[in-house]
Amino acid sequence: MLNADLHCHSYVSDGTLAPAELAARAKANGVDLWALTDHDEVGGLAEAREAADALGLPFVAGVEISVTWAGKTVHIVGLNIDEHDRTLREGLASVRGGRAMRGREIAGQLGQAGIAGAFEGALRHADNPEMLGRTHFARFLVEAGVRPSVTEVFRDFLVEGKPGFVPHRWATLEQAVGWIRSAGGVAVIAHPGRYPFTDLQRDALIDSFRKLGGTGIEVVTGSYTPDQYGEYARVAQQMGLLASRGSDFHGPAESRVDLGTLPPLPAGLTAVWHHW
Numbered sequence: 090m091l092n093a094d095l096h097c098h099s100y101v102s103d104g105t106l107a108p109a110e111l112a113a114r115a116k117a118n119g120v121d122l123w124a125l126t127d128h129d130e131v132g133g134l135a136e137a138r139e140a141a142d143a144l145g146l147p148f149v150a151g152v153e154i155s156v157t158w159a160g161k162t163v164h165i166v167g168l169n170i171d172e173h174d175r176t177l178r179e180g181l182a183s184v185r186g187g188r189a190m191r192g193r194e195i196a197g198q199l200g201q202a203g204i205a206g207a208f209e210g211a212l213r214h215a216d217n218p219e220m221l222g223r224t225h226f227a228r229f230l231v232e233a234g235v236r237p238s239v240t241e242v243f244r245d246f247l248v249e250g251k252p253g254f255v256p257h258r259w260a261t262l263e264q265a266v267g268w269i270r271s272a273g274g275v276a277v278i279a280h281p282g283r284y285p286f287t288d289l290q291r292d293a294l295i296d297s298f299r300k301l302g303g304t305g306i307e308v309v310t311g312s313y314t315p316d317q318y319g320e321y322a323r324v325a326q327q328m329g330l331l332a333s334r335g336s337d338f339h340g341p342a343e344s345r346v347d348l349g350t351l352p353p354l355p356a357g358l359t360a361v362w363h364h365w
């Protein structure tokens with residue numbers, strides 16, 4: 090079975106490594122099909138492809154798009170995209186456009202909670218200022234000694250009901266799937282087990298996604314417990330979706346699951362890469 094890892098982040102979004110460093114790490118870990126999927130941004134793909142080519146590592150161009158659906162944030166991964174597609178690029182630029190203002194509001198809330206200088210502090214952790222996000226704020230809060238780790242920051246800050254949470258309107262599901270399809274890619278629902286939906290809402294999401302032309306779902310991801318693999322294998326089968334696998338690796342210091350180290354896809358599924 091192919092060791093495919095089709096979900097990870099470089100410092101072009103909220104990872105800590107360069108695209109070329111990720112390529113080397115994927116190769117060293119035995120990955121044999123690799124995608125870089127930075128949040129709302131394709132700027133790291135050229136470096137990633139060049140590094141992967143030099144290593145003889147088969148590469149897939151990807152992106153992870155932030156979407157608002159039923160008032161919650163959902164992530165849609167695009168795989169095998171043409172990153173030069175204008176519709177995709179303009180769409181992603183529009184999604185990134187709201188991040189600076191949101192960052193100001195996050196910093197304002199943290200200021201009221203007694204934590205000064207968060208905007209500038211988070212920005213220092215963001216190699217790509219257009220992609221300022223909660224992870225960069227979390228790293229700043231660790232650096233400032235507010236909490237010992239990013240995981241612990243996300244328990245007490247930056248999430249719904251806690252200081253530093255700013256409701257935000259991302260792309261619509263229709264836009265995200267449309268941009269990915271415009272770029273010739275396959276749309277995949279990222280880590281479906283992580284959303285605060287009931288089973289009914291989740292099925293409604295998948296239904297809308299499929300009607301829009303989405304065809305894939307992550308079955309094995311770094312953000313699951315092992316019993317969720319079976320659950321989403323069943324969902325993929327019942328809904329007739331292609332199965333994907335990806336670590337969602339963000340960096341050696343922060344990610345529990347390293348590139349290429351996940352269990353294989355459960356049997357009986359059609360892998361998203363089967364016709365590539």
Ligand code: AMP
Nearest residue numbers: 103128155221222223224239240243339
């Ligand atoms: P943003 O797109 O700015 O809202 O940031 C979302 C990112 O925050 C995700 O892609 C994760 O990298 C990170 N994140 C969200 N929740 C958590 C969590 N509980 N623990 C660690 N990282 C998280």
Ligand code: MN
Nearest residue numbers: 098103128224
């Ligand atoms: Mn992230």
Ligand code: MN
Nearest residue numbers: 153164279280
């Ligand atoms: Mn995600």
Ligand code: MN
Nearest residue numbers: 096098153337
């Ligand atoms: Mn991700």
